[in-house]
Amino acid sequence: MAAFSVQIGDLLGTFDDTQMMTDSLIASGTEIIKLTPNKRLLKIADESTISTSGLTASNRKVLQIHKDNYIAREIELSQLADAKDQGSIYYATAKDPVFYFKGEKVYIVSAGAETTGKLLYVPTQPTADGTNLITHASTATMFFPLEGEKLMMLGAAIRCLKGIIGTQIATDEDTELAQGSLAQLQLLEASYDKELQKYLA
Numbered sequence: 001m002a003a004f005s006v007q008i009g010d011l012l013g014t015f016d017d018t019q020m021m022t023d024s025l026i027a028s029g030t031e032i033i034k035l036t037p038n039k040r041l042l043k044i045a046d047e048s049t050i051s052t053s054g055l056t057a058s059n060r061k062v063l064q065i066h067k068d069n070y071i072a073r074e075i076e077l078s079q080l081a082d083a084k085d086q087g088s089i090y091y092a093t094a095k096d097p098v099f100y101f102k103g104e105k106v107y108i109v110s111a112g113a114e115t116t117g118k119l120l121y122v123p124t125q126p127t128a129d130g131t132n133l134i135t136h137a138s139t140a141t142m143f144f145p146l147e148g149e150k151l152m153m154l155g156a157a158i159r160c161l162k163g164i165i166g167t168q169i170a171t172d173e174d175t176e177l178a179q180g181s182l183a184q185l186q187l188l189e190a191s192y193d194k195e196l197q198k199y200l201a
Helices: 004-012 018-035 038-044 077-084 146-172 175-200
Strands: 046-050 060-067 098-102 105-110 113-115 117-123
Touching: 004 018, 004 146, 018 146, 018 175, 038 060, 038 117, 046 105, 060 105, 077 098, 077 105, 105 117, 146 175
Parallel strands: none
Antiparallel strands: 046 117, 060 117, 098 105, 105 113
């Protein structure tokens, strides 16, 4: 597959602001991750081990947490004492584990104490390899819905074109050129809306 910058260039024509492309791709991809239902993201999720001292989850969209293949349910931090109290009806058993967030970490509780388990997640921003963010030079994503890549390109192209229009109006003062770009923007936005509806269907 061609680099993302080439795909954006196919939509916009000549455009060489690689930083704007990278920023636009990340912003567009992040939006798509937020909009995508968890059920769909589970199919492409990565898995990490949660230790008894928790796992940093600030850069991960939590999809599911399990302990010994028993899905954990989320509780509020204020419910932690009840989850650990064997005399409480809210006690977290080995077959009914719970998880909670404290600070930027996620923890699992089972049989009255913090325990180990697994986190299924996708990065909150699009990555090329699961860790490093995509750039204009990337050719693929990892742990990102493949069917969302076209939508990400359109979203990035729209963001880049808005930057171009701003420059045309503010710097070049070329209103005719800006009007042509605005017409192109309307076409791209219509394509984006159509693709988004198909993607979320």
